[in-house]
Amino acid sequence: MSQQLPPCPECAGEYTYEEGDLLVCPMCAHEWVETADDATPAAVIKDAVGNILQEGDRVSIVKSLKVKGGGAIKIGTKVTGIHLLEEPVDGHDIEAKVPGFGHLRLKSSVVKKA
Template sequence: MSDETLPPCPERSEPYTYEQGSLLVCPMCGHEWSPEDTGGDAADAPVIRDAVGNVLVDGDAVTIAKDLKLKGAGGGTLKAGTKVRSIRLDPFGPDGHDIDAQVPGFGRMHLKSSVVKKVS
């Protein structure tokens, strides 16, 4: 395989892939995979955008764009401006909630990408 044909990392979409023996390696995140494993999930996953149209990726930091009333045992309100770090995208999450995150003061929850803004 020549350098021009090496696929980007399926975990982080980094273009710096290199070969190490029979595996492909991403130097940015350390992910290793077989060239035969590159055909599917990362390329087929839908693009998830925030409330203003920025593309989101796993590990991004976002802020809540508007106050959210929480349902469930705890209830309460998640205030606009709350910063959430290291999000995980879940395009097939429950009821359109496509972000899985650890929200400070509230714990793990699913959020909709339409109510967050990416932090630059």
């Protein structure tokens, strides 16, 4: 192997390997895409069933969610135009405008690509 693969950006593990277009760390199971300029690799964000999410995707909620301040987001609520966060906030890695609730942060584990 003539090409040196970068260490994992999450745990700095040195045993990364390629799986298709993704780089994978066997130590922490982190997956990411190597950027063209090799500066900072972009993290891969997957939905509840393993589909890779992209900026602007359309998703639906797969689990009822209680919202601080009252109310709940029901299963099946459609959310359009998601924004993927570069740095997750308290485990929330998606921002989106949810109908009836406004602009919220969501975890990718509670959405499914539509």
